[in-house]
Amino acid sequence: MARPSAIWVAGKGHMQALQLAGAWTADHAHDLEDALAEAFGKRPQLEINAPLKLDCAGILNLDTVGAWLIHRTRIELADQHGTVAVTGLRRDQNHLLSEVAQAEIPPPAAPHRQGAYPMLIDIGEAVVDAGKDVSSGVAFLGAVMAALFRVLIGRTRLRPAAVVTQLERVALRGVPIIVLISFLVGAIISQQTIFQLEKFGQAQFVADLIGVLVLRELAVLLTAIMIAGRSGSSFTAELGSMKMREEVDALQTMGLDPIEVLVLPRIIALLIGLPLLTFISSMASIGGGALVAQFYGGVSFEIFFSRIQNIIGMNTFLVGMYKAPFMALVIGLIACIEGFAVRGSAESLGAHTTASVVKSIFIVIVVDGLFAMFFAAIKY
């Protein structure tokens, strides 16, 4: 199709005309803008208030982009030359031009100022947000506890079906992956430990080390991190999309408390499921460790398990198990808070799901550190 053009021609008498021709359509927008900019640069010396004409007879096609550019040119020329006549358009094209001319386009907004000042604002906002996170977390914990209390005293009923469904999704379906990663991590640690202990000729001590490490720290950490990624993210995404589609509002208008219906079953499922998974994870890690000890260190299963039985006390096992429900609570609370914080857009859903997983894992590790200090202090 014909390239668009804008050329100045001398008309009769003092009349000057800008002759527009070619395809004035969106596809040629770049050429159009160039042609107009060039025509403006080469503007002939005109008397102020000399009559001016935009001759559009050569225009083949016109769409809204072309019509807008004609209108814009007309306005810009009119600033200096008074009236500018547009001639030569077909009837339908004129109709389009007059429709476009009715639009009021506001001038583009000035770009935002850059510098150190906005960065300070960002830092301040981040600090305030962190503070709000803590206070909203405490408020949410309170609401969940209140709901739990109402269930316990029988004011409202627990939804056993919902709890069991969530338990299946959180715990049962999580078993294979947790067994697999725990087994592998146990095996890897066992192998590296044996390499070091063999220097002293004391490879059998691998059982003590694996036992303490896995039961006290590793099983619960691995499980909590896995659950934060697996179940925490799905809680946030579920609650978030329910929130986006006004399903949460619908619950509320039916007189149901979203915390009771949506949050409580999930948190109870986590509270039950995470200790169970932690136990499974411990066993799988020790199994992986024992297997590698047999093949790399020549430590037989009899020696390995008898050491575990004699050296590892019940308290070591219980330390890991005590921590599991707290991890569950942290993951559940953060996932649900982030889910309810989702606003209208798909982007917001993604951002809150990410935040849910990242915050959960971070807090899980912080809580684990606090527990380590606590148990060391009470010499348990």
Add this chain to the structure above:
Amino acid sequence: MRETIVTPEPDARDESGALVIEVENLTVGFGERNVMEGLALDVRRGEILGVVGASGTGKSVLLRTIIGLVGKRQGSVRVFGHDMDKVNPKRRRLIERRWGVLFQHGALFSSLTVKQNIQFPMREYLDLSPRLLDEMAMLKLQLVGLKPEAAERFPSELSGGMIKRVALARALALDPEIVFLDEPTSGLDPIGAGDFDELIATLRSTLGLTVFMVTHDLDSLAGICDRIAALGDGRVLAEGTLERLKSESHPWLQAYFNGPRARASHVHQRKT
């Protein structure tokens, strides 16, 4: 007000009345069930075609089949004279650029502002300077009757009627020749729906659009549609002007066009 029917002005680019969409012998189904069997329908350049039918007769499915979102089992769809099954992907893109679609729930990108939503197809397909891009977005926004202040808002902050208007502005972003509207007035109050109908009629005459409109709204049918096609039993039960469809003997058509709701609407007021 609603009686302002704008007659299309002759478009010199193409002869008016030429067929822009030809659907022949179309069979579409899901699983065991065929939603339509051997359906045939033509759309002429410059007309507003209203597609009606009871729920589940495949109005939206027909629209989605024509634009290629739903696969078909048999038959052909020709748009601008090209058989959509036989065109290569590149030509298909070119054809897709010449139509715009207004989805039932707007389908605005929720993470983009109104302005960015309208600019999205322009950025992808056109080579516009930033200034022109902004101006065009504002222009389209005002063409659909929205204030410039709406430009920086996000879709979640808009009312139902505004969402429809923004979605229409986005559908018009590339100056399409055909617009497909899936229930454009559903969820709007009667006054808002009336305004929207008028807007579509005005845009049709200004921009020379061909409109394919799936609708339930009897007022839209009476007010702005040039031709109506009624779907049922997997085919087009009847097509033609409103007057013709009202005289059809099919029980559903009788119930639809001569029922109590029809009598209350402009379908009958127009006759008097």
